[in-house]
Amino acid sequence: MTSTTKTIVITGGTDGMGRALAATYLDRGDTVVVIGRDAAKAATLPRAHFIPADLSLVSENRRVVQEINDRYPVVDALVLCARYFRSSRFVTTEGFEGVFALDYLSRFQLSHGLTAPKVIVNVSGPGVPMGRIHWNDLMLERGYDGVAAQMQAGRANDLLAVAYAARQPAGRTRYVLINPGPVATSFAGQYDPATAAHVAALKKHGRPVHEGIKPIIAPIDAPPTAPLSAFMRFDPINLNGPDFDPGAATRLHDLTHRLLHPQGELTS
Numbered sequence: 001m002t003s004t005t006k007t008i009v010i011t012g013g014t015d016g017m018g019r020a021l022a023a024t025y026l027d028r029g030d031t032v033v034v035i036g037r038d039a040a041k042a043a044t045l046p047r048a049h050f051i052p053a054d055l056s057l058v059s060e061n062r063r064v065v066q067e068i069n070d071r072y073p074v075v076d077a078l079v080l081c082a083r084y085f086r087s088s089r090f091v092t093t094e095g096f097e098g099v100f101a102l103d104y105l106s107r108f109q110l111s112h113g114l115t116a117p118k119v120i121v122n123v124s125g126p127g128v129p130m131g132r133i134h135w136n137d138l139m140l141e142r143g144y145d146g147v148a149a150q151m152q153a154g155r156a157n158d159l160l161a162v163a164y165a166a167r168q169p170a171g172r173t174r175y176v177l178i179n180p181g182p183v184a185t186s187f188a189g190q191y192d193p194a195t196a197a198h199v200a201a202l203k204k205h206g207r208p209v210h211e212g213i214k215p216i217i218a219p220i221d222a223p224p225t226a227p228l229s230a231f232m233r234f235d236p237i238n239l240n241g242p243d244f245d246p247g248a249a250t251r252l253h254d255l256t257h258r259l260l261h262p263q264g265e266l267t268s
Contacts (some may be wrong), residue, residue, distance in 0.1 A: 007075050008220065009033040009068060009117070011055060011110065012082030013048070014041035016185035017123065020209045021079060021216060022048055033072060035064055036082070055082050056092050056102040058109065058260060065113035075117040077220045080107045080124075083153075085189030085199075089144035096259075097139040099146070103153035108160055108256055111175075119174040119223040121216055122161060125154030126177040126230040127237045133159070133252060138259075146195060155243060158230070162239075162249035165228035174223040177230035177237070183212030 008025045012018035013034035019041070022032045026047050034048045035055065042050040051067060053060045068075065083103050090098035096105060103124075111120055125131070131151025134140060140149055161175045168175075184206035187199045206212070215233045230237040230244075242248075 006030040006077065006220075007033070007072050008077045008079065009035070009072070009075055009114070010079045010081060011035045011106070013079075014038050014045070014050075015188060016081070017180065017183060017209055017213050017216065018079070018081035019045065020213050021081070024213065024217065031072070033068065055106040056084075056096075056098055058094055058096070058101075058105065061106050061109040061113070065110060069113075069115050073115065075114055076119070077223075078110060078114055078117040078120045079216065079220065080110065080120070080122045082106065083150075083188070085146055085150060085187065085191060085195070087146040087190055087192035087195055089140065089149075090190075091139075097141075097144075097149065099149040099153055100138060100140075100156070103150070104156040104160070105256070105260070107157060109260070111160065111164055116172055119176060119219060120164070121176045121178055121219055122157055123178050123180060123216060124157040125151070125179055126158055126243070127179050127232040128154060131155045133248065135251075138255075146192070156252060158243045159245075159249040159252045161228055161230070162244050162246055163253035166246065166249070168227060170227070174219070174226070175228050176219040176224060177228075178216055178219070179230075179232045179237075180207075180212045180215050181233050182206035183209060185209055185212065 008030055010018050010022050013022040014036035022034050022045050025032050032048045034042055035051045035053050037054055039052055051064055053064050086098055092098055092101050131154050133155050161177050165175050182202050184203045
């Protein structure tokens with residue numbers, strides 16, 4: 001192992017862009033930790049360190065955080081790719097709406113839980129002029145819509161990044177939001193017919209995966225100097241807009257802590 005070898009942790013690393021990223025860094029000789037549910041898919045990346053987990057569960061994220069911190073004290077990059085679309089509302093065994101749990105709560109726990117990763121690359125949806133936080137109905141119990149759930153998770157990740165960057169010691173961890181644009185990836189999920197047709201069109205016309213991962217690779221290889229940055233592919237996104245409002249970020253951060261720690265237990 002040389003001094004230039006990296007340790008890369010990738011959620012959703014058994015499929016789509018996550019898998020392509022894992023293969024890229026394995027080919028470079030880096031240590032790659034892949035977190036996912038499918039051991040058979042992980043077996044196609046035989047040199048990866050596979051951690052099986054259902055990241056829609058808070059308890060599983062806590063276990064994963066502990067394992068990574070124990071086994072990999074230095075993480076060069078945490079790459080958050082795991083997502084799963086649901087046309088029909090699903091509630092986890094812990095009582096959280098499924099898209100919110102996987103696409104946001106897991107990313108919150110991993111971001112704040114790992115010990116000082118050098119860069120966190122959150123592959124979400126910055127720069128999309130859609131979606132909002134449903135402050136009075138975060139679990140979308142009233143009138144669930146799959147696209148609305150996905151868009152809410154995207155906005156929540158924007159605010160996660162703002163709150164995270166505001167709480168870190170200067171120069172410790174860079175937080176990068178990446179929208180890779182349309183990519184012909186797997187689009188894991190449970191789709192109604194209309195949404196499935198839209199996804200099929202994206203797969204047909206999106207960039208190939210090897211092109212889609214290039215904007216994700218860039219900040220892993222050369223983290224930005226700013227504590228927080230966001231990109232639509234390679235183009236910087238203005239962080240002064242309402243999607244990145246510091247007040248809303250603090251509100252969501254505090255609310256998320258209450259959701260994750262309903263008994264008010266102490267956290268690090």
